[in-house]
Amino acid sequence: MNRRYIVITALLLAAFALLGVSVLALMHQFTAPVIAEQARDALNRQLAAVLPPGFDNDPASTAQDLPADPRLGGAGAVLYRANQAGKTSGWALRVVAPNGYSGAIHLLVGVSVTGEISGVRVLTHKETPGLGDPIELEKSPWILSFNGKSLLGLPPKGWAVKKDGGVFDQFTGATITPRAVVQAVHHALEYVAEHQAEWLGESK
Amino acid sequence: MSHAEQAVGESLPTGVVAQASAPSVYAQLARDGLWTNNPALVQVLGLCPLLAISNTTVNALGLGLATLLTLVVSNTLVSAVRHWVRPEIRLPVFVLIIASVVTAIELAMNAWLHGLYVVLGIFLPLIVTNCIVIARAEGYAARNSLRHAAFDGLMMGLGFALVLLALGMLRELLGQGTIFANAHLMFGEWGRHLTLHLMPENYGFLLAILPPGAFIGLALLIALKNALDQRRA
Numbered sequence: 156m157n158r159r160y161i162v163i164t165a166l167l168l169a170a171f172a173l174l175g176v177s178v179l180a181l182m183h184q185f186t187a188p189v190i191a192e193q194a195r196d197a198l199n200r201q202l203a204a205v206l207p208p209g210f211d212n213d214p215a216s217t218a219q220d221l222p223a224d225p226r227l228g229g230a231g232a233v234l235y236r237a238n239q240a241g242k243t244s245g246w247a248l249r250v251v252a253p254n255g256y257s258g259a260i261h262l263l264v265g266v267s268v269t270g271e272i273s274g275v276r277v278l279t280h281k282e283t284p285g286l287g288d289p290i291e292l293e294k295s296p297w298i299l300s301f302n303g304k305s306l307l308g309l310p311p312k313g314w315a316v317k318k319d320g321g322v323f324d325q326f327t328g329a330t331i332t333p334r335a336v337v338q339a340v341h342h343a344l345e346y347v348a349e350h351q352a353e354w355l356g357e358s359k
Numbered sequence: 360m361s362h363a364e365q366a367v368g369e370s371l372p373t374g375v376v377a378q379a380s381a382p383s384v385y386a387q388l389a390r391d392g393l394w395t396n397n398p399a400l401v402q403v404l405g406l407c408p409l410l411a412i413s414n415t416t417v418n419a420l421g422l423g424l425a426t427l428l429t430l431v432v433s434n435t436l437v438s439a440v441r442h443w444v445r446p447e448i449r450l451p452v453f454v455l456i457i458a459s460v461v462t463a464i465e466l467a468m469n470a471w472l473h474g475l476y477v478v479l480g481i482f483l484p485l486i487v488t489n490c491i492v493i494a495r496a497e498g499y500a501a502r503n504s505l506r507h508a509a510f511d512g513l514m515m516g517l518g519f520a521l522v523l524l525a526l527g528m529l530r531e532l533l534g535q536g537t538i539f540a541n542a543h544l545m546f547g548e549w550g551r552h553l554t555l556h557l558m559p560e561n562y563g564f565l566l567a568i569l570p571p572g573a574f575i576g577l578a579l580l581i582a583l584k585n586a587l588d589q590r591r592a
Contacts, residue, residue, distance in 0.1 A: 164445050178459055189471065284534075284569070
């Protein structure tokens with residue numbers, strides 16, 4: 156009797172688990188395409204904001220993982236390509252500035268085929284609200300000050316905040332955050348300059 | 360289970376007078392959830408999301424509604440299966456139900472409220488561990504009829520969501536001088552017009568946005584409630 160009770164109780168618990176799993180499996184099946192579409196839309200919106208305007212391909216579908224490189228913040232960097240009329244018009248790099256005030260700052264850096272920055276956006280960060288968060292476009296236009304900058308137009312010394320002798324503004328009460336972003340963008344640009352011949356060759 | 364046993368199994372919420380008729384059970388449940396036994400101000404349960412996500416009105420509203428929905432659905436399901444669940448497996452089954460409900464809500468929000476889903480981040484799945492959900496399942500829904508349990512979930516969820524919303528508005532107003540900033544994450548593009556700027560452009564009060572502001576804000580709300588109760592008594 157006692158054993159029977161235990162077995163039935165265990166089976167009951169298993170039945171509940173099975174029920175829960177099936178409901179979730181159904182739910183997943185139902186929402187998975189919508190979620191994938193939402194993630195792709197969000198990525199495309201971000202890419203459109205940083206890539207040189209006028210591209211006519213689907214850059215999100217060109218995602219390519221880059222080999223780990225300390226200048227890109229280690230592993231996890233991704234390259235996206237933009238094409239216009241069959242020719243490469245620019246690239247976007249998803250990179251990490253590892254030395255933010257409170258951890259990593261994830262950035263999307265867009266570079267045109269001529270080597271100029273076409274846009275930079277912060278994807279995620281944990282900087283202090285009110286002090287470090289002017290790196291977000293919603294809070295301040297600071298991030299737009301990268302637009303049009305290039306390695307040719309700006310010597311390496313200029314790639315720093317004003318306090319360190321560069322051309323980029325720091326924020327009141329926060330120097331570490333913009334310093335990390337400027338450095339990461341500079342490194343990404345250097346990386347593009349080194350590899351762009353190879354990337355152009357690949358896409359032909 | 361016979362009908363008589365079932366009637367015995369139905370217990371009234373704490374503080375309900377025995378002769379309470381059907382409508383006043385609902386009134387008592389509403390009073391308990393919203394005021395006398397408010398989950399955030401009196402039971403002080405579920406503080407982790409309450410303190411972490413109350414930095415803006417929209418975040419607070421999003422998490423409040425998700426918690427509210429979880430409470431209603433989990434209370435209803437727990438009440439529906441209460442006669443089949445043996446005491447030995449009661450808690451695992453309740454946790455299983457709550458986890459499934461929260462995961463389903465998380466999937467739905469990821470699909471249809473993607474922006475808000477990204478903002479709420481880890482605190483959405485963490486609703487599973489919000490003590491208020493299991494407390495209502497175990498303390499009320501497991502012993503009461505479906506309708507009463509669903510209503511209890513609604514009122515407790517509302518009580519929690521309203522405090523979360525009040526704290527969110529307080530902190531956002533004091534911290535950055537706005538209310539309903541980033542409302543487009545929840546309501547789509549037209550939500551951008553909802554934002555109210557009530558302070559000068561460069562206004563900011565960091566303490567209110569950082570975690571200490573959450574503790575101080577909640578303490579002020581609890582003090583306010585106690586002061587109102589004392590005045591009435």
